[in-house]
Amino acid sequence: MLAATVRVTRDLDEAEEAVQDAYLQALKRWAGDGVPDRPGAWLTTVARRTALNGVRHREVLRRKLPLLVEPDVAEPPEPAGPIPDDRLRLVFTCCHPALAQEAQIALTLRLVCGVATADIAHAFLVPEPTMAARLTRAKKKIAAARIPYAVPAAEDLPARVSVVLTVLHLLYAAGHTAPSGDDLVRDELTGRALDLARMLRALLPADTEVAGLLALLLVQQARRATRTDAAGRLLRLEDQDRTRWDPAMIAEADRLVVEALRNGPPGRFGVQAAIAALHAQAPSYGETDWPQILTLYDVLLRLWPSPVVALNRAVAVAMVSGPEAALAEIARLEADGRLAGYRYLPATKAELLHRLGRDAEAADAYRAALALSENAVEQEFLAARLSGA
Amino acid sequence: MAQYAVLIYERVPAEDLPKEIMERHIGLPELIAAKGGKVTAGLALQPNETATAIRGDLVTDGPFVETKEVLAGVYLLEARDLDHALACAKLTPIVEGGVEVRPLVDFQVVAD
Secondary structure, eight states: OHHHHHHHHSOHHHHHHHHHHHHHHHHHHHHHHOOOSSHHHHHHHHHHHHHHHHHHHHHHHHHTOGGGOOOOOOOOOOSOOOHHHHHHHHHHHHTOTTSOHHHHHHHIIIIISOOOHHHHHHHTTOOHHHHHHHHHHHHHHHHHTTOOOSOOOTTTHHHHHHHHHHHHHHHHHHHHSOSEESOSOOHHHHHHHHHHHHHHHHHOTTOHHHHHHHHHHHHHHHTGGGSBOTTSOBOOGGGSOGGGSOHHHHHHHHHHHHHHHHSSSOOHHHHHHHHHHHHHHOSSSTTSOHHHHHHHHHHHHHHSOOHHHHHHHHHHHHHHHOHHHHHHHHHHHHHHOTTTTOTHHHHHHHHHHHHTTOHHHHHHHHHHHHHHOEEHHHHHHHHHHHHHO | OEEEEEEEEESSOGGGSOHHHHHHHHHHHHHHHHTTOEEEEEEEOOOGGGOEEEETTEEEESOSSOOSSOEEEEEEEEESSHHHHHHHHTTSOOSSEEEEEEEOOOHHHHHO
């Protein structure tokens, strides 16, 4: 609804106001006349009409100020395309690379998903005024720089879709392992990210990276219930009860992975999804197809030379060639320095040392990981590993 | 059309720029016009060492902001929106550095 209205106003604040106004009108009218057959359509029509009046009002003002006016050659506001296109345009506006990533995430939640500013602030652990200011700054930039409300040109589309997918992935990750606080899983964020990925998949059915991201999120969602035990303690992949993974979601992810890898050169999300799907298919941790996973990590590292990917690859190296080989990779990453402060580096190192029976060194590494984690569930897990090491 | 300033940050001083790059600078307005944009003005600056800064009453040598990046020139661009402006600004020839695209204050907005 907001997406359809902003096409008329070309201004996000005005569109939000018009939508709120439409809800108010609905409250009054529906109480007397009853709820219309298609309440959503009714609301959108009213919001757009309100917005259009606002735009006309502004244009009259402009005509009265001829000296300052350069005639606006904005496209005629009508007719609008179907709603799904409007939502897609809004997603591309919110995830424009000219906006800071934290602003992209906040705007997407606020404007595409309609999450209240207070709830976004809560999810990202910042005070509400900070989040409100962040949103306002971003909206100002959209207006001042004229960030278009449009689906990008074909030659820019892959790069722009990639920005959108990164935002959705971060959104999911923020919900999946909240960086701090007591709840490991924030269903709100994971659910929103999954909904958006499904929407994007419906709107861009030919994009293999969209298929890849949706598959990746589906596998993570399928395993969600088993990430912690009944007492809320974190469980490692090898300790999770695989019979409780959601088979329907995994099957859906499998189909998407095949599609993502078959139709064109593999992308970052397609390969990540393939790795996740291989884990999900394995009957147990030990029976996982580790050589295949290592091959996929090699591909992923070429597509995305990130130290985090290299760290995950080291886990596969340990399973294929043993913990010593993996520790050599870890040492390289420590020397590299880019992962300083990243809690999963010492945590992974600790596990490898523990497997080799080098318990004193493992304990040091667990302590280092513990010092870096702000998530209560993770801290408890690491402390338990430390006392066992 | 919206108006933007394109700030050119180029570490290679103008006199050392390869001839081919200078020619591409000269041909830039035409290239941008072919994309539907319009260059309405352009300025090329002498190197940083020629700059003089004034803060209050204090006059010092050097540019106002000391950075590794050197502001070498600026041009005014008319484009439909930011995506269009970025597509045009990407045509700017650069040896070492980049460009910054800044929207200009729209006095219409101020009037409203």
